[in-house]
Amino acid sequence: MHIMEYRQLDIDNVANYMRELPEMQAIFSGFDNLDIQEVGDGNLNFVFIVTNKDKPAETVVLKQAVPFLRVVGESWPLSRERMNHEVRALKFQQDLCPGLVPEIYYSSEDMSLVIMQNLKDHAILRGEIIQGKVFPHLADHVSTFLAKTLFFSSDLYLGHDEKKEQVGKTINIELCKITEDFVFTHPFEDNETNEYNDALSKEAIGSIQRDPALRAAVAEMKYAFMTKAESLLHGDMHIGSIMANADDTYVIDPEFSFYGPMGFDVGAYVGNLFLSYFSHDYRQRQMGNDPTEYRGWLLEIAEKSWVQFEEKFLELWRAHDAKTDAPFMGKDLDGSSAEAFRSAFMKRVFADTIGFAACKMMRRIVGLAKVADIADIDNAEERARAEENALKMGREMILNRDKFTSFSELVDLATSISPVGGSN
């Protein structure tokens, strides 16, 4: 193995770096006429799209971590370790879900970089959903990704020793800290990093910052995030971490990966769909549409994603237990105990999913990091209406997270706060 000292790549030296790698020589027929674009949308890292101008099918993405938070600069140090987490997670996900994550061509721990498939025919899902596009395979693909990654990294499948070794290897101190602060703490304590829409009422903000029951519930979710080492999570599973087109769905950017509670990944995804739902009351009307159809699609996708996730997870679990002499709970002597456990287990994952989704929804309204679905609504009053609906839903979800018995009750809650056809 060729050991190389770390250096930060830039537009001028990417080509020379790549031309030395056998893995790149296998993809590129030449390195003398490359188009190299530095893509500015990475908050954390530098991302280059490299394409052979002579043969545009020869194209890759190169992503390199720098020892600071890219969006802030060198004043916010952040170790390059995060790239190891991303590569480890990508490889794990790719083994289980080929075609649902970008293919890795090359990675280097020394250089803190990965070179992978350029998803040039796909777009970030959030942007597409903002535009009102539909994705017929989304629920199927995402539920497969979640079921496989969460089941196969859990104690229900892995040996007790391998699971614990994985937990140790995937401890991700710095990126978990970002979530701990910006998802679970700052938004709820009126932190100076928070950003509020001027049109958002003080009452709405107070309802999530000054209500003891809600604050206690959020703190419990934060504690669960920090202590429940269930599965190797993606860790940042919102709809900006998905690229899709009509046929394919790719989950990208797993640098926040660590062993955490299953419901955190599922909740991040579902919570973001609810945020989109609230945004499309206004957005669809702006586009001249009756909001009913698209908003109905969003709720349907959210529900299907959960229902199919649960089905697929249970299917994997039952199939595994049928093949092993030592199922997690021990032998099922009466023939009903294994299913009783599975049912209790999924109930707990569901409650966690709801609690985490709620945190993710509320933090996107008052915290530093917004979602464009809502934050980019040009009309401040309309934006505030979507925001207040999101906060209302987040409150109900987290306070009653143990009481929901099916996803359809969440759909009912969303439509009771804001009818599918719009204008509450």
Place this chain on the structure above:
Amino acid sequence: MHIMEYRQLDIDNVANYMRELPEMQAIFSGFDNLDIQEVGDGNLNFVFIVTNKDKPAETVVLKQAVPFLRVVGESWPLSRERMNHEVRALKFQQDLCPGLVPEIYYSSEDMSLVIMQNLKDHAILRGEIIQGKVFPHLADHVSTFLAKTLFFSSDLYLGHDEKKEQVGKTINIELCKITEDFVFTHPFEDNETNEYNDALSKEAIGSIQRDPALRAAVAEMKYAFMTKAESLLHGDMHIGSIMANADDTYVIDPEFSFYGPMGFDVGAYVGNLFLSYFSHDYRQRQMGNDPTEYRGWLLEIAEKSWVQFEEKFLELWRAHDAKTDAPFMGKDLDGSSAEAFRSAFMKRVFADTIGFAACKMMRRIVGLAKVADIADIDNAEERARAEENALKMGREMILNRDKFTSFSELVDLATSISPVGGSN
């Protein structure tokens, strides 16, 4: 540092090993007239008591791990790594609770041994309780030990980075596996390692092996044991891991230490007191006593231990939050949120405590490892009565673990199953 290759010590070479150590030279005035006893009661390790016959106050305990399970022999390999866990936990506990754990004089990772205080004026609590002795400081001392070790190793106190680093360092694969199998799995699946009292009814055994709701609940506790990395536990906190006299209480043998759920330590201790309670219906009558007094003391100690643990834990937490700018949940804007979180938190620890106590109680009746309190009752019918009471209580506890609102309800349950004055 003097690096030494591992070799197993025996009665004949302990003295020569010790005489080379400066730490032992500081304790012993000479090494030529030592009394060396190999104490046969360690299941896992070799334990020697070494005393200077000329000056009996010069005495230590030397505990060495061997690369197999001592009680079985070389056919059951077990890495010496467990001694590192024991020493790490002992040092952590000693820093927080001097006088509640034996003092360490010397430890060697190479030799997998620790040399520590000989608790020659103290006896194993289980044996003392079997004889009906009372310990006026027990609840106070144990609750202090639990509150301090569980609070100061948790995310409520430690920095996010230090906590996660500790979790990684204290992963204890082999010893956790023993608990996973012998506490949470084998007893409930009619495993061939189980041992049943012939007089114990099939119905009683079936009530914990063939009831789907109970099996699901036990599996949930096993899953919690394996996934909830809350605090650095003792990991084997039954009353055989405590040495005491009228004045002092020492918690010993933390080789099972790892980051796990707080309720596992509290529950192990409390569950063992309930087992003693059921045994002393018969035992006190055998001694010619009215069982009321001693059984009342056992229930009182169990309740006081929990109540004082909760009080002390909350006190440490409030004191810490008062001193920090960044309490776990963020700033308390309304003045009631911090207490609302603390109350929800303790409720969850209480439910876990009850669930884990129940598992520990049930496994001691049908699993491989018994408690002498019950298993040594000479009358098989009387033993079965105590066993059935313990199973009945374990069932009620685990099935309703989320519903108990105070420890006094557990005391009521125990006395409803078997009145304090005896003979149900």
